[in-house]
Amino acid sequence: MTGPIYRDVILEQHVRLFRGAMGAEFLFMDDNARPHRANIVDECLQSEDITRMDWPAYSPDLNPIEHVWDMLGRRIAAR
Numbered sequence: 001m002t003g004p005i006y007r008d009v010i011l012e013q014h015v016r017l018f019r020g021a022m023g024a025e026f027l028f029m030d031d032n033a034r035p036h037r038a039n040i041v042d043e044c045l046q047s048e049d050i051t052r053m054d055w056p057a058y059s060p061d062l063n064p065i066e067h068v069w070d071m072l073g074r075r076i077a078a079r
Contacts, residue, residue: 003038011044019050029053
């Protein structure tokens with residue numbers, strides 16, 4: 001994936017519409033993958049007034065729901 005493809009396919013077709021439905025409190029979470037940090041992506045997010053959540057590079061906590069699924073799976077397995 002490249003920055004322009006990420007912008008055109010993900011941001012323009014999905015994130016922008018979802019942000020419109022969520023309203024001003026929308027906070028966008030992505031990782032630090034190179035296409036996500038391209039200048040063209042930053043410009044798109046700024047032009048759409050989309051706030052990006054700050055996450056450190058290589059953060060194991062990027063997707064908190066994964067921790068929930070892990071805990072649920074362990075509890076089910078323990079039964």
